[in-house]
Amino acid sequence: MSNSPETGNQRRKEVVVCGGGVIGVCTAYFLAKNGAIVTVIEQSSIACAASGKAGGFLALDWCDGGPVSSLARASFNLHRSLSDELDGASSYGYRPLTTLSVSIDESQSGPSGRAKDVPSWIDGPVKEWKPIGTAQTTAQVHPQLFTRCLMTTAVENYGAKVVIGKVEKVGFTAGDDGGRVESVVLEDGRVIKADSVVLAVGPWSSKLGIVSSLFRVYGLKAHSIVLEPKDPDAITPHALFLSYYSAQGGKPMDPEVYPRPTGEVYICGMSTTEEVPDDPEQVVPNLESIRVLKQVARNVSTHLEGEAQVKAEQACFLPCTDDGNPVIGELPGMKGCFVATGHSCWGILNGPATGAALAELIMDGQASIVDLRSFCPARFVAPSRR
Structure with a gap:
């Protein structure tokens, strides 16, 4: 250039x-x-x-x-x-990640089918898991x-x-x-x-x-929460793409979990197509979507419940085309x-x-x-x- x-x-x-x-x-x-x-x-x-x-x-x-x-x-x-x-590592949290596909089933009484090398902080009812990204192919900011x-x-x-x-x-x-x-x-x-x-x-x-x-651009409203675990050092740099089975049945949900080097853990999902408001400051989350994400967090890890501080409950609109x-x-x-x-x-x-x-x-x-x-x-x- x-x-x-x-x-x-x-x-x-x-x-x-x-x-x-x-x-x-x-x-x-x-x-x-x-x-x-x-x-x-x-x-x-x-x-x-x-x-x-x-x-x-x-x-x-x-x-x-x-x-x-x-x-x-x-x-x-x-x-x-x-x-x-x-x-970027110090100024905005750039780092390579290992990425896992993890199946969580609320109806299970405890962890099962979990290989010994799955990160120990993922201690919820794991149905199955597998790596889907390495530190050479996935990262975060x-x-x-x-x-x-x-x-x-x-x-x-x-x-x-x-x-x-x-x-x-x-x-x-x-x-x-x-x-x-x-x-x-x-x-x-x-x-x-x-x-x-x-x-x-x-x-x-x-x-x-x-x-x-x-052309048409429409908004997909996505929800997220940001948690601060009491012991952030216990959370390893593994991004999680979940297949989450509710105890109530139905199709699995697909929330995502991203630990950050700042010590926070970001969890997102629960997307719906909605009208985009005129002002970005007018975007507010749906309470039921936030409740579900908190429930997901509790079932992924005991580190993300109880004394984990909720730093943000939020929503944003993703721009999509036909x-x-x-x-x-x-x-x-x-x-x-x-x-x-x-x-x-x-x-x-x-x-x-x-x-x-x-x-x-x-x-x-x-x-x-x-x-x-x-x-x-x-x-x-x-x-x-x-």
Whole structure:
């Protein structure tokens, strides 16, 4: 990617990134690092929504066999490089993990069918288990710390700015081809000029007419709790993907458990499709979903019951598309207006490669780190309208 300082008659590109989640922040980071003048507009605060409440699980090859494979592999490796660059182990909890598939059955009276090398803290009614990821293929970050670390670095090292405000519209110059981006207008009347605009607002893409007129983005509401065990040193770095059988019967649930190097244990699941509110601060968890997650925690480990402190009960919306793939690229008929959304549960994993590729597309006219053609917004538009 070219680095383009303002020299001679060459003017640095001014880019406005709408959205302070992991996708927007990663894009802003790589744009600013490579010479753009970057302004991030966020309605509430950096990493206030899913990027502050997600699990932060990273997998090298779990998306293999589908369109997201190359994006995920590039991003997994980029996470490692960013950790080396930014001291991720200490600044935002980056570390490799062993990942296990664990079957828990509430109806069992105690642990059974458990091999001797299963981590000792997983002492609930284990039905069966197996490894599904190694320290070479799975890892984790604390997503809120990761996102805020990148934003702070972009501000302090590369001159990016953060503006708190709500986007009202994107301004375009008139033109037969649909026009070109010239500004972003905020609800309070502020106008921020721009050569390019990136719309990285996750499930709130559905609130923007220029996006919703082309394709649908809907929100999947996911719940989570964060616990602080009395003895965090007893919890080993093993991520758990559960098949959880309730004593009441029915299909198994699939919650996930992520111990963090901060001493916390994050547990998520209980997802439903719901209407996305206008403000991220209006997202509240469903009490029954939180109750179930606490019950799951108790049955996974005695370390996660009793004296374990509940640090958070929360929910967030994951941005999803009808074909299940993210949308990354320039909106058809809107020169200089780019979108990055629809990453579903893989937003934290795929944030770095999405941001790096989009920065290349904006700065150089094409992406080299990963082929974005599978994610082009024009795939939703009839050929006659492109």
